[in-house]
Amino acid sequence: xxxxxxxxxxxxxxxxxxxxxxxxxxxxxxxxxxxxxxxxxxxxxxxxxxxxxxxxxxxxxxxxxxxxxxxxxxxxxxxxxxxxxxxxxxxxxxxxxxxxxxxxxxxxxxxxxxxxxxxxxxxxxxxxxxxxxxxxxxxxxxxxxxxxxxxxxxxxxxxxxxxxxxxxxxxxxxxxxxxxxxxxxxxxxxxxxxxxxxxxxxxxxxxxxxxx
Amino acid sequence: xxxxxxxxxxxxxxxxxxxxxxxxxxxxxxxxxxxxxxxxxxxxxxxxxxxxxxxxxxxxxxxxxxxxxxxxxxxxxxxxxxxxxxxxxxxxxxxxxxxxxxxxxxxxxxxxxxxxxxxxxxxxxxxxxxxxxxxxxxxxxxxxxxxxxxxxxxxxxxxxxxxxxxxxxxxxxxxxxxxxxxxxxxxxxxxxxxxxxxxxxxxxxxxxxxxxxxxxxxxxxxxxxxxxxxxxxxxxxxxxxxxxxxxxxxxxxxxxxxxxxxxxxxxxxxxxxxx
Ligand SMILES: Nc1ncnc2c1ncn2[C@@H]1O[C@H](COP(=O)(O)OP(=O)(O)O)[C@@H](O)[C@H]1O
Ligand SMILES: [Mg+2]
Numbered sequence: 001x002x003x004x005x006x007x008x009x010x011x012x013x014x015x016x017x018x019x020x021x022x023x024x025x026x027x028x029x030x031x032x033x034x035x036x037x038x039x040x041x042x043x044x045x046x047x048x049x050x051x052x053x054x055x056x057x058x059x060x061x062x063x064x065x066x067x068x069x070x071x072x073x074x075x076x077x078x079x080x081x082x083x084x085x086x087x088x089x090x091x092x093x094x095x096x097x098x099x100x101x102x103x104x105x106x107x108x109x110x111x112x113x114x115x116x117x118x119x120x121x122x123x124x125x126x127x128x129x130x131x132x133x134x135x136x137x138x139x140x141x142x143x144x145x146x147x148x149x150x151x152x153x154x155x156x157x158x159x160x161x162x163x164x165x166x167x168x169x170x171x172x173x174x175x176x177x178x179x180x181x182x183x184x185x186x187x188x189x190x191x192x193x194x195x196x197x198x199x200x201x202x203x204x205x206x207x208x209x210x211x212x
Numbered sequence: 213x214x215x216x217x218x219x220x221x222x223x224x225x226x227x228x229x230x231x232x233x234x235x236x237x238x239x240x241x242x243x244x245x246x247x248x249x250x251x252x253x254x255x256x257x258x259x260x261x262x263x264x265x266x267x268x269x270x271x272x273x274x275x276x277x278x279x280x281x282x283x284x285x286x287x288x289x290x291x292x293x294x295x296x297x298x299x300x301x302x303x304x305x306x307x308x309x310x311x312x313x314x315x316x317x318x319x320x321x322x323x324x325x326x327x328x329x330x331x332x333x334x335x336x337x338x339x340x341x342x343x344x345x346x347x348x349x350x351x352x353x354x355x356x357x358x359x360x361x362x363x364x365x366x367x368x369x370x371x372x373x374x375x376x377x378x379x380x381x382x383x384x385x386x387x388x389x390x391x392x393x394x395x396x397x398x399x400x401x402x403x404x405x406x407x408x409x410x411x412x413x414x415x416x417x418x419x420x421x422x423x424x425x426x427x428x429x430x431x432x433x434x435x436x437x438x439x440x441x442x443x444x445x446x447x448x449x450x451x452x453x454x455x456x457x458x459x460x461x462x463x464x465x466x467x468x469x470x471x472x473x474x475x476x477x478x479x480x481x482x483x484x485x486x487x
Contacts, residue, residue, distance in 0.1 A: 048304060050486040070306045078304040084297040087226050099218050100305040139301070 001026055001150060001180050002047060007056035009042055009204075016042040018204035019056070026149075029181040029194050034201035040184045041081060043201070044154050047182075048078060060150070074101070077143035081154040081184075083135035085128035090119060090138065093127050097142050107145035115141055115167050132159035144171055151175075154184045169194060215307050219315025220322070227323040232285050236324070239281075240331040243273060247335070253344055263339040264347040267332065268431065271354050274328060275427045276394065278358075279365045282324050283386035286369035289316055290481060291376050300487040309486075313478050317370055325362045329355060350434055353459060357427055360466040364423045367470030371477035375484070393424045416448055423466040430462035 002024040009017040016039045024030060032040050045051050046058055049065030049072060058065060065072040086093060098105050112119045117137040127135065136159045143151060151172075157165050172181065172194055185191055188198070200208040227233050244266075247253070252266045290313070293299045303312065332354060340346055368389065376382040401419050404410055419425045429449055449458060 045300070045487060050300065050303070052483075052485055070308055073304060073306040076304070078301075080297060080300050080304075082297060084301050086298055086301065087229075088222055092222050092225060096218065096222055096302070097305055100215055100307045 001061055002182075003059045004043075004047075005057045005059075007046060007053045007058060009046060009051055010054050015204050017046065017053070020204075020206060021056075022199070022206060022209065024180045024182065026178055026180065028197050029176055029179075030183065030197045030199055031188055031191055031195045032182060032184045032199050032201065033186065033188065034207075038201040039204040040201055041154055042204075044078075044152055044182070044184065047152065048073070048076065075148050076150045076152060077146045077148040078152045079136070079139045079143050079154065079156040081156075081158075083127075083132065083139055083159075087126055087128060089124050089126050090130075091123040093138075094119075094142075097146075101146055103142065103145050103147075107147070108141050111141035111144040111171065112138065114171055115164060117141065133161060133164060136160055137164060140168055140171075144175060149178070150180045150182070152182045155186070157185070157187075157190070165190065215311040216315045216318070219307070219312055220319035223316050223319030224322055227320065233323060233327075236281055236285070237327040237331075239277070240274070240328050241334070243270060244331045244335045244338075248338060253339060253342065262344045262347075263336065264350050264435075266335060266339070267347065267350050267354055268435075270332060270335065271357065271431045272428075274358070275361070275424060275431065278324075278328060278361055279393070279424065280386065280390045282362065282365040283369050283372075283390060284383060285324070286320055286366060287372050287376070287382040287386050288379050289320060290370065290373040290477075291382055292373075292379060294487060295379070297487065303486055309482050310478070313370075313481055317366065317474055320370075321362060321366055324366065325359065328358050328362070332358070353430070353434055356459075356463040357430055360463045360470075361423070361427055363470035364466035364473075365470070367473035367477070371473040371480075374477035374480040393422050397422050397425070412448070413452070420449070423469060426462045426466065430459060433458055433462070 004020055004022050007017055007020045008015065018039075020039075020043065032043070034040055042051065046053055047060065047065065049058075049069055052066065060072045061075065063072050088096065094105060094108055097103050098108070109119055115137040117134055119138070119141075122130065122134070127138070130138070136156055140156060143153070157168065160168065169191065176194065181194070183191055183195065195212065197209070197211050199206055247266045247269060252269060253262050290299075293302070303309075332351070336346055336351055369386070372382055372385055376385065397419065401415050405412060405415050420429070433450060433455060453461075
């Protein structure tokens with residue numbers, strides 16, 4: 001589903017992705033690991049079509065994520081490294097995602113409940129005023145409600161308590177069939193149950209890539 | 213289209229809650245209130261009277277402060293969302309960049325245009341209550357000018373927002389553009405004129421490339437050309453082109469200018485890395 005061919009991304013003289021080549025197929029759940037600054041986020045953002053690679057090509061279901069933004073993003077759920085300080089309130093944010101990505105609001109409520117997040121009593125609260133953990137939970141609920149065939153999580157568990165993490169992993173486990181799950185993480189032991197492939201990056205390169 | 217309006221609607225709602233919007237509305241509403249309290253409509257000075265005088269004072273102050281208000285509140289709309297990683301999340305949904313960018317512009321346009329326009333409308337309604345004659349032609353002209361002014365500076369602000377890296381630079385650039393258009397161009401042109409190197413017609417043409425100068429002249433274009441307060445530039449212009457043509461140009465040119473800037477802003481937004 002995701003094909004990355006010799007992709008290089010530079011910021012000034014700094015090479016963040018150095019001739020990356022790999023492919024993610026259906027039913028693969030990948031833990032993407034590596035030290036800070038290894039290039040994990042850059043790789044994720046390139047897959048999302050945010051960065052223009054200096055070299056190489058990324059195809060999602062055969063489509064270029066920059067040129068075919070809409071057709072590609074339809075199939076991707078994404079939770080970023082840090083929940084951004086979005087000023088919309090919860091109701092408006094849910095409106096935004098459900099209209100733009102045709103997500104069923106009931107699914108968002110359902111997954112929020114599963115994540116022990118009470119949406120209804122916070123509907124008029126600005127997103128950025130929620131606690132760090134609540135923000136993560138909402139973004140996770142949205143990502144699950146979107147029912148995408150590609151799910152990308154960039155270190156999403158930083159603000160979650162152990163209980164919430166377990167809920168999250170359980171929900172992912174229930175939802176990972178026939179999908180690509182790309183999970184950036186530092187804690188392999190936590191996601192062991194979920195994943196079947198482990199990639200280690202350093203200095204913009206893939207150092208190891210093993211199937212488990 | 214649905215997404216375009218969604219973005220515009222949400223940006224509008226977000227702005228209406230923002231503190232800057234409250235300040236912004238209070239300034240323009242307060243200005244009108246102040247004029248009534250000060251009894252501007254009752255005074256008789258140099259042939260301007262009643263509501264026309266009030267509207268003229270309002271537009272003259274607005275010409276100075278509206279651009280800087282628009283620039284400093286809008287210049288960070290795209291770049292700020294990029295810095296804060298808001299774009300990274302919001303653009304992970306299937307919304308085209310075109311819809312996102314132009315939706316933001318439409319939302320912001322409504323937010324900045326409506327308060328200045330409503331303040332003027334309230335002045336008209338209140339003035340009518342007090343039995344003043346309503347100068348409709350001036351009201352329509354100024355509505356057009358406010359629309360044009362908003363377009364021009366919103367376009368410039370979005371253009372800056374599309375490429376600027378830090379918010380300090382964005383603010384600095386805003387102030388520079390404002391001061392430059394407000395004063396420096398005039399000073400430079402006056403010194404040129406005094407050295408008599410160029411014909412005054414050419415210099416006046418150059419000065420009218422500056423949208424703020426156009427607004428200044430257009431604001432008084434409906435008044436009696438014999439009035440000395442107009443100054444030589446306005447007199448010269450209104451003497452050489454017909455009033456209708458000048459008024460039309462004073463509205464279409466800034467709108468077009470804003471659109472061109474916004475369009476280049478979009479091109480940059482589309483071509484660059486998004487986050
Ligand atoms: N937008 C950017 N501008 C400049 N340098 C960047 C940018 N994004 C990432 N980098 C650099 O690229 C390298 C990889 O960063 P990143 O992909 O965020 O690492 P990771 O997510 O693995 O911690 C780092 O050296 C970082 O400084
Ligand atoms: Mg990272």
